[in-house]
Amino acid sequence: MCMRTIEQTTQEILELATRQFQVPAGSLGADDDFYKKLGIDSLQALEMLSRLENHFHIELPDYEVQGVSDFKTLAQRIQARL
Amino acid sequence: MLDLKKYNSVGEALRDALETWPTEVCLIESDRGEEKQRLTYRNFKDKALPLAKSLQDLAIGPGDRVAIIMTNQSKWLISAYAIFFCGATLVPLDFKLKPEEQWQLLKHSGAKVLITEYGIWRQLSGSPARSAAANVKTVLATEAPEGADLAGAERWENVKGANPPSFVPQKRQDIACIVYSSGTGGTPKGCMMTHENYLEQCIALTSLYPFWPGVRYLSILPTNHAIDFMVGFFGPFTCGAAVVHLRTLRPEYVREAFPKYEITYVSLVPLVLKNLQKGLQARFDALPDSKRKALDAIRSINRALTKDRPRPWLSRKLLGEVHAGFGGNLEAIIVGGAFTEPQVLQFFYDLGIPVANGYGLTEAGTAVTVNDLKPFRADTVGKPLPGMEVQIRNSDNDGIGEVTVRSKTVMAGYLNEPELTAETIVDGWLRTGDMGRFDSTGHLQLFGRKKNMIVTEEGKNVYAEDVEQAFEGLRVKEFCVFAANFIWPQRSMLQEKLLLVIHLEHGQAFTSELKSEISARNAWLANYKRVHGLVIYQEDFPLTASLKIKRAELAHRLSALDREQSILPI
Numbered sequence: 319m320c321m322r323t324i325e326q327t328t329q330e331i332l333e334l335a336t337r338q339f340q341v342p343a344g345s346l347g348a349d350d351d352f353y354k355k356l357g358i359d360s361l362q363a364l365e366m367l368s369r370l371e372n373h374f375h376i377e378l379p380d381y382e383v384q385g386v387s388d389f390k391t392l393a394q395r396i397q398a399r400l
Numbered sequence: 401m402l403d404l405k406k407y408n409s410v411g412e413a414l415r416d417a418l419e420t421w422p423t424e425v426c427l428i429e430s431d432r433g434e435e436k437q438r439l440t441y442r443n444f445k446d447k448a449l450p451l452a453k454s455l456q457d458l459a460i461g462p463g464d465r466v467a468i469i470m471t472n473q474s475k476w477l478i479s480a481y482a483i484f485f486c487g488a489t490l491v492p493l494d495f496k497l498k499p500e501e502q503w504q505l506l507k508h509s510g511a512k513v514l515i516t517e518y519g520i521w522r523q524l525s526g527s528p529a530r531s532a533a534a535n536v537k538t539v540l541a542t543e544a545p546e547g548a549d550l551a552g553a554e555r556w557e558n559v560k561g562a563n564p565p566s567f568v569p570q571k572r573q574d575i576a577c578i579v580y581s582s583g584t585g586g587t588p589k590g591c592m593m594t595h596e597n598y599l600e601q602c603i604a605l606t607s608l609y610p611f612w613p614g615v616r617y618l619s620i621l622p623t624n625h626a627i628d629f630m631v632g633f634f635g636p637f638t639c640g641a642a643v644v645h646l647r648t649l650r651p652e653y654v655r656e657a658f659p660k661y662e663i664t665y666v667s668l669v670p671l672v673l674k675n676l677q678k679g680l681q682a683r684f685d686a687l688p689d690s691k692r693k694a695l696d697a698i699r700s701i702n703r704a705l706t707k708d709r710p711r712p713w714l715s716r717k718l719l720g721e722v723h724a725g726f727g728g729n730l731e732a733i734i735v736g737g738a739f740t741e742p743q744v745l746q747f748f749y750d751l752g753i754p755v756a757n758g759y760g761l762t763e764a765g766t767a768v769t770v771n772d773l774k775p776f777r778a779d780t781v782g783k784p785l786p787g788m789e790v791q792i793r794n795s796d797n798d799g800i801g802e803v804t805v806r807s808k809t810v811m812a813g814y815l816n817e818p819e820l821t822a823e824t825i826v827d828g829w830l831r832t833g834d835m836g837r838f839d840s841t842g843h844l845q846l847f848g849r850k851k852n853m854i855v856t857e858e859g860k861n862v863y864a865e866d867v868e869q870a871f872e873g874l875r876v877k878e879f880c881v882f883a884a885n886f887i888w889p890q891r892s893m894l895q896e897k898l899l900l901v902i903h904l905e906h907g908q909a910f911t912s913e914l915k916s917e918i919s920a921r922n923a924w925l926a927n928y929k930r931v932h933g934l935v936i937y938q939e940d941f942p943l944t945a946s947l948k949i950k951r952a953e954l955a956h957r958l959s960a961l962d963r964e965q966s967i968l969p970i
Contacts, residue, residue, distance in 0.1 A: 353927045360858060360927075361651060361675045368650045377432070380471055380649055381519045384496045387927050 322400060327374075328393040334373055335389070338366060348390040374400060401611065401639040404603050409570035409595040411484030413638050418445040421640035424613045427474045431647035433656055437474055441640075444478060452482040453561020458538055460488050460513060461568055465578065467491040467511035467536075469502055469520055472619045472645045475542045475556060477633055479515045487568030490577045491590075492624035495520055498926070499527035507533040508588045509578055509815070515556065518544035525551035572596040578815050579626055581762040582853075582861045590815035597765040600808040602635050604785040608772055609665070609732060609756055611639035616729075618644045618657055618666040625859070626766040627667050627736045651675075658727040667734040670744070671857035673755065677747050680722070703750045709774045715752020722751050732756045736767070737859020739846060739893030742778035749776050758782050759844060764830055765809030769844045780843035781836075790844065791829070792837055799837040800847050800891070805830040835891075847891040852951060854883045854896035860928045864898055867929050870921050875914065876902045878941050880949050881931060887955045888963045897932040899967060901958065903941060910936060919970055933967035 322330075332346045339356045346355060352363065370392075371378055376399040386392050402420065407413040422442040429437040439447070460466060466483045468490065470476045483490045491509040493502055495517075502524060506514060514536050516524065521541040524530065539553035570576070576598055578590045609631075611617070619632035636643050644661045646653055657663065668676070684695060702718050705711060712731065716723045723730070732754045735745075740757050748755045758770035759781035768790060771782035784790045788807045795801030810830045813821035824831055833851035836844050853863040864881040871879055879902045885892070887899070900918065904910060922930050937958065942950040958966075 351923050351927075354923075359671060359675070361672060364650050368652060377648075379519055380647075381495060381517065381523070385498055385926055387923070 322397070324393060324397050327397045327400070328389060330373065331370060331389055331393050331396070334369060335366060338369060346389065348393065350389055351387050352389060353387050370396060376400060401606060404599045404638060407599055408572050409484065409574070410576045410598050410634060411481070411487070411567070411570060413599065414481050414484060415567060417441065417637045417640065421613060424640050425642045426637060427477065428642060428644045428661060429474050429647065430644070430657065433653055436647070439474060444481070448478045448481045448485065449565055450560035451479060452485040453563060453565035454559040455482055455486045455488070455513065456565050457561050458513065460486050462487040462570065462574070464488045465491050465509050465511040466513040466515065467493055467506055467509060468624070469493045469495050469514065469516040469524070470542070471495055471517065471647065472623050472628070473647060474645060476623050477643070480633065484576070485565060485567055487570050489575045492577060492579060492629065494622060494624050496622065499524045500529040503527060503529035503533045505580055505588055506536055509590060510535050512536065513538045513540065515540045517542050518548060521551065521553055525553070570595055572599070573812070575812065579762050582863050582866060587817065587820065589817070591762045592812040592815055593765065594812050597809045597811060598630070598634055600787055601630055601765045601767070602638060604787050604809070605630065605767060605770070606635055606639065607786055608770055609734070611636045611641040613640035615639070615641035615664040616644055616661050617641060618661070618663045620646070620649060620654065621667050621669065621737065621859070625737065626762045627734070630766050631665065631667055631734055658730065659724065662727045662729040664729050664731050665734060667736060669737040669857065669859040670735060670740040673733065673735050673740060674744055674857070677744050699750045702752050706749070706752065707775060710752070710754045710776070712752065719752050726753065736760065738855040738857055741894060745778040749778065759846060761832060763811050763824065764805050764807065764832070765811065768805050777843050780839065780845050782844065783842050784844070795837065800835055801837070802850055803832045803834045803836045803844070805832060846893050848885055848889050848893060849883070852883050852886040854898060856928045858928055862898065862929050867898060867925060867931065870925050871900060871918070874902070874917065874921065876908070877905045878903045878949070880941065880951065880954060882955060882958070884933070884963070884967070887958045898930070899933045899935055900931040900970070901935045901937050903937050903939070922970055931970060934970050935961070935966050936968070
């Protein structure tokens, strides 16, 4: 049973990305493209996924996150596995 | 290794490989650090033949096409062998494409059967684009959970023909695979690769980088990619070697796999290699001053001692700690898919880890040139492989011209595209569209492209025309996408990027709304396909009689503009 709402999940993802990539608090939004906004490449995105998996105690298969580049969609994929 | 000269097809060679090394391990599969499966060549055969029989029960045979959309795993290779066993043509597709792109290619390929993973199938089956590919009659999905809705697919694990299948021979010139080098969004470029293409490429590559029983190849590049198909499947299998698959490609699991499985070879794209360098350099920089100086001195000694050729044993002695991180058995890192910066190659070579860089393209059957390391030349992409004729055509005063290739490894042509094929292969010579020259020692050096495309550091080919679809209907008079270097040639294979060129209606202002619309449309594209700049052109685009943009002429006109000043950020 998922105890988090999608809004909470999204917020936790944004906070985690803010910490990991040391960007100013509040500078990331759900619709942001994380490659562009954080200036990261696909490998750094994979590292972020590892952290998110640990944080939410889930496993995200690689195919689930292929092509995902915004926090909102990422949150939806994570929420579906909570 | 098997004597591939005596075989007529990929399937025939693989069949002999399975008989030659029945007790050798051929596949290891690990997920998140946990080993899930280890198969010998005999186990592999036992899993593949029932699938081959069931394909034959579906009347799959010569001339039929069977597509695979899977992540790197054992069932990819098992399915591929079953397809070759039936004499059918394999269509390996990129699992990273969007569902609508995959359906587009499935339709174009005419595949009758699709073999995929349940997770991928879930996304594919829910796509409205599914109805377009009515040619796909059967779908086999692996690893579906119990009770899962299969949306018309059958379970791969349950599909087993009762009787032994019969091996269907193929001729060398028959089509083994249709490999898409690009074309989602534009003209799909389905390279028809013959059995001969693969047999000859394998002979050439293994003459420089041999496999043998006991070799462990770490498969990271997608297996649908021409490089991994060759060095992560056909090459190792025809030499009795083993392939290691990781189901989750996170950096921590990749790092762990090197020592755990004592990896001998790995193939990487330049982006990953660069990241590996960054990580190592950060660790070196964090060393106490005295240790760092000692390391620098040892690297210099190693560089001097390996000037003429690699000496792996010596390098491992000198730089034991670094090599231990790579498992201690790494013979070479194969880098491909895109151009690699010389300083990155040199960094690893100085550590005693040779990077086999080269130059190739799917159309040429993967590699055309490879650095033979005798001596290592970071500033070049190596010499032509045995069996490759490479000529520089229409060269300028500096000797730089178009690289053209003639070889038994060059594809038969593009599927359903006779005109494009005729433009690309002229009198038996493949026109690569890449610009280069040979130096005095016969090493090829590359200097940019003649074609309107880029190759990203992740090894993705992106043709400018293929990206334009995303901007259809944009409220401007006309627009066009270009590779920046196509307009302003740079004599470089680095920092390639795409640009959107727009021409506004008379009196139209470039508003913030228009800018936002361009950004939003750009964001819809996969990140590697996005345009990185905007050029506002003030004049009408030159058009053909049928109102198509004359791209070359427009590029020529644009080249009169100042590159730096004209490109606006998106």
